[in-house]
Amino acid sequence: ASGLMAGKRGVIMGVANNRSIAWGIAKAIHAHGGEIALTYQGEALKRRVEPLAAEIGAIVAGDCDVGDEASIDAAFAEIEKIWGKIDFLVHAIGFSDKDELTGRYVDTSADNFDKTMRISVYSFTSVARRAEKLMTDGGSMLTLTYYGAEKVMPNYNVMGVAKAALEASVKYLAVDLGPKNIRVNAISAGPIKTLAASGIGDFRYILKWNEYNAPLRRTVSIEDVGDVGLYMLSDLSRSVTGEIHHADSGYHVVGMKAVDAPDI
Ligand code: NAD
Secondary structure (H helix, E strand, O other): OOOOOOOOEEEEEOOOOOOOHHHHHHHHHHHOOOEEEEEEOOHHHHHHHHHHHHHOOOEEEEEOOOOOHHHHHHHHHHHHHHHOOOOEEEEOOOOOOHHHOOOOHHHOOHHHHHHHHHHHHHHHHHHHHHHHHHOEOEEEEEEEEOHHHOOOOOOOHHHHHHHHHHHHHHHHHHHHHHHHOEEEEEEEEOOOOOOOHHHOOOHHHHHHHHHHHOOOOOOOOHHHHHHHHHHHHOHHHOOOOOOEEEEOOOHHHOOOOOOOOOOO
């Protein structure tokens, strides 16, 4: 390992299990010398997150439901108490009712629209505001997005609308926080079979489609995204902010089905 993250400390939000994208990023940061505090959502996930934290010597900063401002305050108060300052923040959180991740976007309910936007979009802004106070020597913030923000993907529906808003908020946050040398970026990851992804209709078809049609002819792993996260959170990307960086085997440049793609 390089020591690229030596002396850097930060918070990673969104580890649910060892298939989470947040876990891929945590492993990469740990391997390069960074110190990590993990937050989790709810007592049920605590049992899964604690052994993972132990594997990488991470602090467990506690239960943080990003739908609850008091819960976010409590988690960041805990981190401030332990470390005083931080250098990076990872937000790998999204939620929508799975009944609306299938069928037509036009049928999205007002309640689920609000909840999806609150948890998947506003929460990044909300945690960024707390993290800013602790990034007294500058820092790097990172969130996770998907191509469904740019182009219509089957079943992604309200989550695509939310990711478009999340990507716009990355740019607004980059401008607000840039003068403090705080960078704000997103990784637009290709599809990966995680807990969150299992809620999306026909997800296996989407995975196969990407494998057959992406320029690199493969899907991405959490380790692939973890290494891109390492670049975004380390000083290697010190001149990069407001960027939506695709880690998707190149799928986003493709205009039509590959000539050699088999039927699915
Ligand atoms: P995951 O299920 O492992 O992670 C989602 C996380 O969101 C979980 O840890 C869950 O606890 C957390 N979460 C949900 N509601 C929350 C709340 N109210 N408070 C706090 N945490 C909450 O799945 P993942 O695929 O690793 O998802 C991480 C991020 O990556 C999401 O933003 C997702 O949209 C994005 N993403 C995923 C893919 C994919 O194909 N898996 C592709 C591109 C982007």
